[in-house]
Amino acid sequence: MANPVELKLTAKDFKSDQEVRWCPGCGDYSILAAMQRFMPELGIPRHNIVFVSGIGCSSRFPYYMNTYGMHSIHGRAPAIATGLSASRPDLSVWVVTGDGDALSIGGNHLIHALRRNVNLKILLFNNRIYGLTKGQYSPTSEIGKITKSTPAGSADSPFNPLSLALGAEATFVARTIDSDAKHLQSVLRAAATHQGSAFVEIYQNCNIFNDGAFELIKDPSTRDEHLIRLEQGQPITFGTDARYSVVHPEGSFGLKVQEGGTPLIHDATVDDPAYAFALSRLSGSDLTTTPIGVFRNVHRPSYDEIVRKQVHDAKTQATGTPEQMLGELLNTGDTWTIL
Amino acid sequence: MANPVELKLTAKDFKSDQEVRWCPGCGDYSILAAMQRFMPELGIPRHNIVFVSGIGCSSRFPYYMNTYGMHSIHGRAPAIATGLSASRPDLSVWVVTGDGDALSIGGNHLIHALRRNVNLKILLFNNRIYGLTKGQYSPTSEIGKITKSTPAGSADSPFNPLSLALGAEATFVARTIDSDAKHLQSVLRAAATHQGSAFVEIYQNCNIFNDGAFELIKDPSTRDEHLIRLEQGQPITFGTDARYSVVHPEGSFGLKVQEGGTPLIHDATVDDPAYAFALSRLSGSDLTTTPIGVFRNVHRPSYDEIVRKQVHDAKTQATGTPEQMLGELLNTGDTWTIL
Amino acid sequence: MQISTLGPEQHRTTTVGTAAPAKRVEQLDRVVIRFAGDSGDGMQLTGDRFTSETAQLGNDISTLPNFPAEIRAPAGTLPGVSSFQVHFADYDILTPGDAPNVLVAMNPAALKANLAELPAGADIIVNTDEFTKRNLAKVGYATSPLDDDSLSEYAVHPVALTSMTVGALADAGVSKKDAERAKNMFALGLLSWMYSRPFESTLRFLERKFAKRPELVAANKAAFQAGWNYGETTEAFTVRYEVKPAKMRPGTYRNITGNQALSLGLVAAGVRSQLPVFLGAYPITPASDILHELSKHKRFGVTTMQAEDEIAAIGAALGAAYGGALGVTTTSGPGVALKGETISLAIALELPLVIVDVQRAGPSTGMPTKTEQADLNMALFGRHGEAPLAVIAPKSPSDCFHAAIEAARIAVTYRTPVILLSDNYVANGSEPWLLPSVDELPDLQVPFATEPNTADGRFLPYLRDPQTMARPWAVPGTPGLEHRIGGLEKADKTGDISYDPANHEFMVRTRQQRIDTIAVPDVDVEDPEENARVLVLGWGSTYGPIGAACRALRQRGLPIAQAHLRHLAPLPANLGEVLAGYDKVVIPEMNLGQLAQLIRAKYLIDAVAFNQISGLPFTAATLENMLEDVVKNG
Amino acid sequence: MQISTLGPEQHRTTTVGTAAPAKRVEQLDRVVIRFAGDSGDGMQLTGDRFTSETAQLGNDISTLPNFPAEIRAPAGTLPGVSSFQVHFADYDILTPGDAPNVLVAMNPAALKANLAELPAGADIIVNTDEFTKRNLAKVGYATSPLDDDSLSEYAVHPVALTSMTVGALADAGVSKKDAERAKNMFALGLLSWMYSRPFESTLRFLERKFAKRPELVAANKAAFQAGWNYGETTEAFTVRYEVKPAKMRPGTYRNITGNQALSLGLVAAGVRSQLPVFLGAYPITPASDILHELSKHKRFGVTTMQAEDEIAAIGAALGAAYGGALGVTTTSGPGVALKGETISLAIALELPLVIVDVQRAGPSTGMPTKTEQADLNMALFGRHGEAPLAVIAPKSPSDCFHAAIEAARIAVTYRTPVILLSDNYVANGSEPWLLPSVDELPDLQVPFATEPNTADGRFLPYLRDPQTMARPWAVPGTPGLEHRIGGLEKADKTGDISYDPANHEFMVRTRQQRIDTIAVPDVDVEDPEENARVLVLGWGSTYGPIGAACRALRQRGLPIAQAHLRHLAPLPANLGEVLAGYDKVVIPEMNLGQLAQLIRAKYLIDAVAFNQISGLPFTAATLENMLEDVVKNG
């Protein structure tokens, strides 16, 4: 990796020449700005960075980043990015996706990318709604949600994206919020340095079709009572004066929030995903106790690494030029010669 | 439900006239036999039972059951069965699928059926290989597995099907083994009575392409040292004379196996999935400590129920014959009349 | 492009107005008005209301909205412009009009985005309040077009719409923002005055819409009134127009869009078949509205499922069809591309299924809000193996109702998937619809199988009805008919798995024959004088512009015949004969010639393809020019 | 069906043998042998070995395996029969032969399953040991066909294959089971003797195969020897045959199947383009073997990824292509049906991609182990919107190598997806392949973009090469060329999102033109006497049977011309002219007339479709009969 100082990049360098076309007030703007400010930190030249997205409001993201980018088709970004990442170790590959794109049509590619641990940074902009198609419920919408497609209320329980990711063997799982640029960047930083798949859920406000979905944990008047900031090695407390603790009742597998008590010390590096899973269950649709930060961050060789090593080993053992090897390959097996 | 005694059905009644065409020795035979013996217990007339499958050796199952059945296309059985179940509450709908069918191409439909809690009994015959296409690795194959498509060893970590199902909000999750007819039937029984999605992983031997995959927990000489039978309300112990206990070390989220110690008491009805998740992590690819039985069995309204209630409520509130209502519907809004 | 080529010229007759004696009243036979503004300006609603008033008056109408591609593009920008065009006349019309006679431009962007389509002499009503430096700069106007002579060809009516609305509502007790928002009602009031529209329905509408906020009812009514009064009292407008009612078939009408009509058609098909409708759908523009609409009609036993993707959507619909429902899935091109494998399964299973493709411009994501007819080939051929099915297409917004019923009829009668090819143009366009009476609608009831179908008491799931070639629809739950079906090749009659070569040959040919023998009506030819040598053949949404162009030509003494296909597979039995009756066949399509290829292959005639693939419907003028050339020069 | 219609009649010349003086030796010009037995009997291996021996001898060869649909159907049943047919001759042949001259039947099922295809007079070698009551009953033989006169038309050679093998291996130190298993080597030994095959390669093969179990090497060699000796010594076989080497072009040959050749072609394309090959695939019959084969060639920088489904497979391949790899995805019909949406994206992105469809019988799951050509329409038209791409098809097993290279050439040169339509028949069939020398293979190098492409230093990702119309391949990692691409309609040159109608019209037509202007070789016509009035036009795997039928006709003095298309899109430029030169064009296809439709539409000629859709390749005889009729009766 090049030295960040040498590159002398600024946020502006990451702005493309395309006019940004989200609705005024959309949470996507904040994420874009945070990303553009974060990117120079990476110390990677712009041309070695690629954003791949699916379809959705969120998936317009690549157009606005002055890097390489592909706005692909609905749900397929993880698959496309897998091919790119596996064949191009020199690139930093980011996937931007929405709750519909990643969890509805693209659910299978997502869970397979995670289990493979492909070296992708996957940012899921979760606004709990289909924005681009103008307001149908999504797999993260609360049950009973009334939308254009569910006038009598939706009938399906939502996914908890983090639980799903953990069930799919994800090695890095985090959550952050569009409006908290500093936190967002801290999570991006952790994701960027993770080797393998980093899955980041970003709560994002869609002010047109699902306005205020995350208000409880954004509004300064309620936020502190509901938002739990996870910090590696730190006790998990929140509320004014750390009033509430997240505790692990004896004999229990889940977690509880209570006033006082001995708070759990957060450790994202625990190998057993049961811990992060328990943590992920703290937050339901109602957001009353919502952890943000890095839930899980463990090491497992990435798919790309293993695949490339296999190719590399085979190449190292090979002798001769490719042309010679090809000649030999064609001549393999029982051959005969007509003179 | 009709009274089972009245129906006077036997296993034979559930045998179709089709010649069974699995390889001699295939574990699928045992599962079929166990199912045919179990079915009369259900007390449901044959014509109200439907088996829907995808494609794979396992997916041939419906042809051999003398009920209604559909051998559909690869990976799509949960989606097809969802439409059937949601529109036909009177039917008992079973999905039979394989590790490739359910977890590879069909992964998305599976996790969505589970989150919706569609009233389906989903039986995943896990032989950790693609049988029908003659021996490629599957999403449950051990990492490093050498198969036709991975001569240098597979590069991806497998799914733990139960962890994945739990991450996808499954309400009923169980595991059993092809060779243990009694246990298999006990699990089928529990699944059949569950309202909503019941997800059952059945370890199944493919003696042609992955023979002996589960030998460790089948062979009488090793079985007892590795197989953990979960029984509701019972301590989780195994080994000769219940030598080993599954314990929950204080402060930990995962589980441990040790000699002696205070065994955990199994309770599948715990609402927080963190318990079942922890349990699911006990078994890795190597099978050294493999629980079987019902991991989780909790209640949540099924998708079908909610959807049908919405339709039912709307119908009850409606007045007039459908024809009258249609006439009114057509005449809705600003109309004008030309004389 | 001249307005005179748009069809019959607009005819004016000046009289003295009755409603507003101070103003001159001119009689027109037709008018095309385009309301254009920012996405936030409520232009769709304004257009809708104007349309409704016009409908009440008894004109024939055709409308076309034009949405921006973005949800909310930045205010005041060109991509943010939203418009609604309404064409009304005292005779029956076929299209929303090629070019507007009147443009209402709520801001500089709306003016700039639409100017190129205005014929010289058109009226432009502009909201001068929005012609600020900043707004002008946003769309790249160096100077205001209102101040230079760039609009000299047009009749420009500058109106301070925003400030006059705000002024009129000074005492209405609403916020300035709410007052400003009501400016579209001011515009509507003004236009309603100009074209002498009855406005009661609009007032009623406002009462309904703002039922929960009475102050907004009052404010919007006041804004409407202010606009009306402005027309009547100021000298800025000296003429008022009237367009007499059209002679339309007696009956009750409503104005309806294609997507609405299609949804109602599906509901009606459920009622008339006595089957519960099960819609499996995944949202996609421009088909989502069908899902939205159908989800409101649960009282008819309609179940709608928003599936996780298009494959699950059709899967669920197929599962429901297997269980005895009228299975439907609705989508657009990219969704159909994903459904191919499941459609192929439905063909093998021989189950009824209606697949609606509201076409949009492709390939790939393409232009989701634009129209196209380029999915015909995919509908016919987009599956592996020989996988024939029935394909039909509606020709106009209201025709979507009948097309949906016809699709359901074929599906349930012949136990086959049917693809219904709508497109963005008919889906979002609207026109008056003569409401059918329910019992005139076809009876779609088909019996389920209830008992064995062989002499020796067996049930053969692939034993066919000799007439329809349909296999029995034996739904789970039927005692004694337990059987298994699947995607592997099936033995004739028994449905058992079969690898027998002769059986496969038989089954492949049978599946094709099943489709070929579906009874579809003969195609009609419109050739009033029966002297045409040129036939225009079309399908789907091109019906309107083709029809308008043909009429215009005939009025100019150039004979031309028109035939329009509703059924693309199978083709009507008389089509070959019809085509053979003309020297020249021209096939205009919004693709690169897909129907033309089919016709050429099947009938070996040198049909000429005329293609436009711009995302926009043909204008009647374009077709008229092209056809004139063909008629005159062969 | 008579053997004499299979092509040139089998010619016999009796001489005194040299190798085995006691036996009569007959010279034959061609032989078709079918080895048939239970899945467990090793018939594929036996056939392979016989083929290899035959290749060593210099005959021309064509082979065709026939696998059961099940993995292991119950032993001894009809569905469990596995067979391998080999056709060899002293001249160049084009097909694996219509009907066997010799059937080796290892059990009653093998006899019953294959008997119908045997012409009268054929030799049948049966393993009498397996004709037990139980085995006979399994296949529904009431009495043994060896005991009644049902085989009286044939020359039956009853051989106690199993027991003689077991007997011969009594002292070999192997289990009875292993001894029984070696019976296929006994059969091979006998047949090798009968047809005077050189057997060294088989002995070497056994050494390799059982390297880890020397006792099995010995046992199998002994079984082979026993079979050979049985032929030589017993009186059961009085005649030995010889088939002289064919006159083949000088060079080194190997026998190769289509799937192997296709795999090697992809490796070669990687080497010759200096691009890493990235294969994204999901297993499916009959394409999986390409994935298996390519996964062995990592040393060439080939990466293979078994994806979670077909959509991910092509997605990954496209992602890799975007990154500068030679992206490939391999599948069969159901897989292509799933890939349509992504192919459409690849078309919009204008990136190179090779999509291999090894066709099988459809629709739906169909008959996975049977052949068909019914995916042509899907390849050409199976996507939403106007989504043109290049389509090519190999004509024989070894031609798959060159077709793969040609597909890669078009993909990388023109930056387009290319669909390569193989099928089960060529994929699993084999023939001798004259090994090309590596540097004769085309140079496929194309330059990546490295710098801005406008005078003012900008980079326009959709600025085209004037010759190829290809846009620059600017892979991520290239400094200064950062840009964004996607599936929405793109503005010409800049590639920015565009909803401009004129731009869309331009881009749609440009994408079509890009494909239409791909340089493909003219189609050749084989019409040796240049006096034919009838042309047979084919594509893909029908080449062999069409060619054999044409030769047979010509030998009978009936002139006929043959043209075969490798390129289906674009079609060769001279095709229209070629077709116009004949009175009648006949198009045989293993579908319901898909190419025929294309040809009729494009050239407006009354081409006659001749279709067989049984899952089996045409026999030369079928085509010869049909064509004879056309040539004679027009």
Ligand SMILES: Cc1ncc(C[n+]2csc(CCOP(=O)(O)OP(=O)(O)O)c2C)c(N)n1
């Ligand atoms: C194959 C396909 N199906 C459906 C669509 C329509 N579509 C576009 S984006 C989208 C969902 C958007 O929701 P989400 O991923 O949450 O993104 P958001 O707009 O909320 O950021 C849908 C259904 C499509 N483009 N392609």
Ligand SMILES: Cc1ncc(C[n+]2csc(CCOP(=O)(O)OP(=O)(O)O)c2C)c(N)n1
């Ligand atoms: C769309 C599609 N892709 C691929 C296939 C080929 N295929 C059939 S079954 C199968 C996997 C079988 O594995 P699994 O589900 O584990 O079932 P098993 O045979 O092991 O019981 C595959 C890849 C297919 N039939 N359809």
Ligand code: SF4
């Ligand atoms: S619709 Fe919602 S998510 Fe989309 S741009 Fe607008 S505010 Fe953002």
Ligand code: SF4
């Ligand atoms: S291949 Fe394996 S899973 Fe399939 S039938 Fe044979 S033994 Fe069973």
Ligand SMILES: [Mg+2]
């Ligand atoms: Mg969203």
Ligand SMILES: [Mg+2]
């Ligand atoms: Mg399996």
